[in-house]
Amino acid sequence: MTGLSPKAAETLERWLQDPSVDESTKNELKALADEPKELEERFYRDLEFGTGGLRGVIGAGSNRMNRYTVGRATQGFANYILEQHTGEGRPSVVIAHDSRRYSPEFTLEAALVLAGNGIETHLFPSLRSTPQLSFAVRHLQASGGIVITASHNPPEYNGYKVYNATGGQLVPHEAEKVIASILEVDSFNGVKRISREAAEAEGLLHWLGAEEDEAFTDTVAAVSVAREEITAALGRDFSIVYTPLHGTGNLPVRRVLEKIGFTSVHVVPEQEQPDSEFSTVKSPNPEEREAFTLAIKLGEELNADLLIGTDPDADRMGAVVRDNEGKFVVLSGNQSGALMIHYYLSRLQSQGKLPQNGAVVKTIVTSEMGAAVASHYGATVFNTLTGFKYIGEKMNQFEQSGEYTYLFGYEESYGYLAGNYARDKDAVLASMLIAEAGAYYKAQGKTLYNVLQELYEQFGYFLESLESRTLKGKDGVAQIQGIMNDWRTNPPLEIAGASVTEVLDYSLGLGGLPKENVLKYLLSDGSWFCLRPSGTEPKIKVYFAVVGESLQNAKDKVAELTNQVMARVDGK
Numbered sequence: 001m002t003g004l005s006p007k008a009a010e011t012l013e014r015w016l017q018d019p020s021v022d023e024s025t026k027n028e029l030k031a032l033a034d035e036p037k038e039l040e041e042r043f044y045r046d047l048e049f050g051t052g053g054l055r056g057v058i059g060a061g062s063n064r065m066n067r068y069t070v071g072r073a074t075q076g077f078a079n080y081i082l083e084q085h086t087g088e089g090r091p092s093v094v095i096a097h098d099s100r101r102y103s104p105e106f107t108l109e110a111a112l113v114l115a116g117n118g119i120e121t122h123l124f125p126s127l128r129s130t131p132q133l134s135f136a137v138r139h140l141q142a143s144g145g146i147v148i149t150a151s152h153n154p155p156e157y158n159g160y161k162v163y164n165a166t167g168g169q170l171v172p173h174e175a176e177k178v179i180a181s182i183l184e185v186d187s188f189n190g191v192k193r194i195s196r197e198a199a200e201a202e203g204l205l206h207w208l209g210a211e212e213d214e215a216f217t218d219t220v221a222a223v224s225v226a227r228e229e230i231t232a233a234l235g236r237d238f239s240i241v242y243t244p245l246h247g248t249g250n251l252p253v254r255r256v257l258e259k260i261g262f263t264s265v266h267v268v269p270e271q272e273q274p275d276s277e278f279s280t281v282k283s284p285n286p287e288e289r290e291a292f293t294l295a296i297k298l299g300e301e302l303n304a305d306l307l308i309g310t311d312p313d314a315d316r317m318g319a320v321v322r323d324n325e326g327k328f329v330v331l332s333g334n335q336s337g338a339l340m341i342h343y344y345l346s347r348l349q350s351q352g353k354l355p356q357n358g359a360v361v362k363t364i365v366t367s368e369m370g371a372a373v374a375s376h377y378g379a380t381v382f383n384t385l386t387g388f389k390y391i392g393e394k395m396n397q398f399e400q401s402g403e404y405t406y407l408f409g410y411e412e413s414y415g416y417l418a419g420n421y422a423r424d425k426d427a428v429l430a431s432m433l434i435a436e437a438g439a440y441y442k443a444q445g446k447t448l449y450n451v452l453q454e455l456y457e458q459f460g461y462f463l464e465s466l467e468s469r470t471l472k473g474k475d476g477v478a479q480i481q482g483i484m485n486d487w488r489t490n491p492p493l494e495i496a497g498a499s500v501t502e503v504l505d506y507s508l509g510l511g512g513l514p515k516e517n518v519l520k521y522l523l524s525d526g527s528w529f530c531l532r533p534s535g536t537e538p539k540i541k542v543y544f545a546v547v548g549e550s551l552q553n554a555k556d557k558v559a560e561l562t563n564q565v566m567a568r569v570d571g572k
Contacts, residue, residue: 047069072187075182093142112195151315170389250272333410334464409425
């Protein structure tokens with residue numbers, strides 16, 4: 001076809017001619033005959049299986065999310081599972097999905113491919129959160145897990161994440177083996193699949209239900225460090241507005257809050273039910289204030305103490321608190337993390353339960369404020385690359401060696417975990433912890449905002465910001481790589497009035513960490529900034545962090561640093 005690269009044209013023709021491709025898919029592609037640019041985007045490559053799995057726009061094509069790309073990825077994962085399995089009996093995989101378009105269909109497709117390879121599948125019959133999937137893999141002692149989700153991406157996306165037997169997302173050395181296995185699979189002829197009826201009849205397809213839900217809820221609630229106080233009184237006097245943003249958090253978050261004693265929890269009615277279009281928000285992302293518009297309206301009507309929001313697969317939690325003037329302000333991921341570390345560790349300490357070998361784990365783009373708080377309580381702080389899979393890997397190392405006791409892990413992108421029951425971030429747990437912290441401090445006459453100001457005064461006025469640029473498609477990939485190459489080969493000597501004291505190029509594998517295309521610049525005044533292409537979206541992200549003499553000074557510093565760096569990123 002004219003206008004297409006040779007690879008795209010060849011792959012398109014194969015999809016159109018292969019008898020195993022259904023007619024609706026072929027018709028969708030034929031309808032694009034006069035749109036060569038769109039066809040090029042769909043076929044210039046195979047949808048990349050990165051270290052986190054697949055994520056892409058839904059549609060027909062090798063570079064899109066559909067039953068064929070899901071089937072091929074699952075066949076590769078099945079081959080990996082079978083190679084790794086050394087015990088008796090069949091290996092098994094747990095699968096969960098969120099509220100996105102085609103999530104149930106992709107879930108069943110993955111299950112039937114696994115069954116076609118003789119692998120037992122434990123399947124949730126309706127939407128469940130990502131952290132519950134991580135928990136279920138461990139609880140059921142499965143060989144691995146899959147969750148169908150695109151997290152907080154726009155509605156046109158879906159994704160496919162794979163987990164190892166510890167309940168963690170695959171780290172690079174594992175992902176590399178799965179990727180190699182997938183590349184050996186023919187998109188159509190190499191995928192083994194049986195029918196649902198055959199899978200159920202042969203005992204290869206099992207449906208999970210209320211028992212697994214209850215086990216998850218009980219386990220999360222057991223992490224609470226104020227359950228008796230919340231149940232006795234504090235939970236009745238603390239008003240919470242919660243929004244699941246049309247995702248999976250609605251039931252588990254409410255169950256856990258109720259279980260530990262919160263009786264005044266109000267769900268935003270317009271956002272309570274699952275909705276694959278996320279019709280009430282521009283983006284179902286609790287990192288953005290706009291996502292809380294309806295929650296803030298309800299919070300003002302009810303005079304609520306705290307607003308909580310979770311993303312579609314309920315692994316990220318955002319909190320909104322009242323400032324000194326009574327106005328609602330959205331906490332950053334770094335601020336929520338510092339507050340939860342302070343609350344959780346201080347309560348453990350007061351109860352005589354804080355271990356001497358405690359460890360807190362954060363990522364290299366996360367604020368140093370949480371690290372300062374953790375160190376104050378005697379915890380050792382570890383840094384990992386971005387991605388909760390690396391925090392989960394640290395948890396496994398601690399568990400195996402016994403040298404450290406894991407206390408808390410978090411990343412600035414609103415992901416948190418306390419407790420050892422899972423290996424992925426959990427917005428259900430975070431919702432519980434931020435709520436009980438708020439209720440605990442309210443009983444002392446303080447808001448979470450007051451406590452945050454106290455932490456600033458004690459540890460320093462840390463402030464961070466994040467900028468991103470979305471650069472889609474084939475051209476966008478090249479633009480992002482060009483930006484990274486420019487900063488790598490021409491690092492600045494000075495910026496925003498401070499000299500660059502060190503450049504950390506993580507593509508070199510610094511400090512024993514896996515190699516990753518990330519650049520971090522340390523400045524003489526204690527500030528830093530970091531450039532990182534997103535692993536899940538067509539974006540380049542730029543992180544900024546400063547520490548000021550006052551909150552206003554910190555705001556001025558982060559604004560100046562952000563403006564100067566982004567001017568160069570944008571080519572101005």
